[in-house]
Amino acid sequence: MARKDDYYNRAKQQGYRSRAAYKLKQLDDLENVISGRDAVVDLGAAPGGWLQVAAEKVGPQGTVIGVDLQRIKDLEDETLNERVETIRGDMTEAKTRDRVTDAAGGSVDVVVSDMAPNMSGEYSLDQARSLYLARQAFETALELLESGGNFVVKVFEGPDVDDLRADIDDEFQYVRATAPKASREESSEIYLIGKGRLTAPVREGDELEVEIVDVGSEGDGIASVDGYRLFVSGAEPGDVVDVRIEDVKPNFGFAQPLEE
Numbered sequence: 359m360a361r362k363d364d365y366y367n368r369a370k371q372q373g374y375r376s377r378a379a380y381k382l383k384q385l386d387d388l389e390n391v392i393s394g395r396d397a398v399v400d401l402g403a404a405p406g407g408w409l410q411v412a413a414e415k416v417g418p419q420g421t422v423i424g425v426d427l428q429r430i431k432d433l434e435d436e437t438l439n440e441r442v443e444t445i446r447g448d449m450t451e452a453k454t455r456d457r458v459t460d461a462a463g464g465s466v467d468v469v470v471s472d473m474a475p476n477m478s479g480e481y482s483l484d485q486a487r488s489l490y491l492a493r494q495a496f497e498t499a500l501e502l503l504e505s506g507g508n509f510v511v512k513v514f515e516g517p518d519v520d521d522l523r524a525d526i527d528d529e530f531q532y533v534r535a536t537a538p539k540a541s542r543e544e545s546s547e548i549y550l551i552g553k554g555r556l557t558a559p560v561r562e563g564d565e566l567e568v569e570i571v572d573v574g575s576e577g578d579g580i581a582s583v584d585g586y587r588l589f590v591s592g593a594e595p596g597d598v599v600d601v602r603i604e605d606v607k608p609n610f611g612f613a614q615p616l617e618e
């Protein structure tokens with residue numbers, strides 16, 4: 359196994375602009391964040407290590423939009439560079455977020471953020487700034503992600519990270535926190551991965567009345583809640599039933615009738 363300091367040398371040898379490139383590779387190995395043909399937004403993208411990895415992963419039919427306060431130089435590899443667009447701006451400003459939304463054409467499959475504040479050396483201040491940047495990235499993800507889309511965000515460990523994690527969990531199928539091997543040993547950064555953006559109008563545990571309008575291939579009743587398909591076990595077309603939501607997937611969910 360490579361020692362942590364070896365990532366710097368490896369990046370040099372393999373033509374990646376930063377050792378951070380290996381963090382995105384490891385996060386993607388863990389949770390399959392980026393697929394071929396995806397449209398990806400990369401926040402805090404300079405100097406461009408994650409951009410290179412994302413451009414490789416999306417393939418010739420995919421696109422990557424990189425945003426940073428710093429100017430990002432064109433990628434040396436012309437084939438990869440064709441998939442990439444860069445925006446110079448501050449993600450805490452509405453005008454930058456508007457530019458990103460325009461460039462994305464309204465929606466994308468993946469939002470990743472490696473944004474980090476300029477370090478003051480005072481941990482509590484740096485941590486609070488990191489959390490603020492992570493919250494900005496989360497807002498951007500909620501605005502841009504398609505149903506089923508994925509989100510990765512860096513944050514420094516500390517107060518209120520659990521709240522951020524819980525908020526991500528509410529909006530995705532699940533959330534996972536991890537510190538990739540390529541992070542420096544002394545680093546207090548973690549990455550939160552939100553898998554499967556939920557745009558469904560219901561959440562696990564909700565109770566509501568639904569009308570069964572169809573029957574599924576396995577005999578479950580099917581209700582429609584604002585166009586979202588809900589499978590209700592033991593119910594038949596025409597029934598009006600009070601149900602509890604048991605499981606919410608991006609494009610359909612499961613519910614159980616409540617006991618009378």
Ligand SMILES: C[S@@+](CC[C@H](N)C(=O)[O-])C[C@H]1O[C@@H](n2cnc3c(N)ncnc32)[C@H](O)[C@@H]1O
Pocket residue numbers: 375376378379401402403404405406407408409425426427428447448449450472473474475476491
């Ligand atoms: C750790 S570096 C990113 C490294 C990058 N993922 C790579 O692989 O090369 C963090 C970046 O976040 C950027 N950043 C910090 N605050 C930002 C903000 N408000 N808007 C946009 N970018 C920001 C910094 O300029 C810096 O380039």
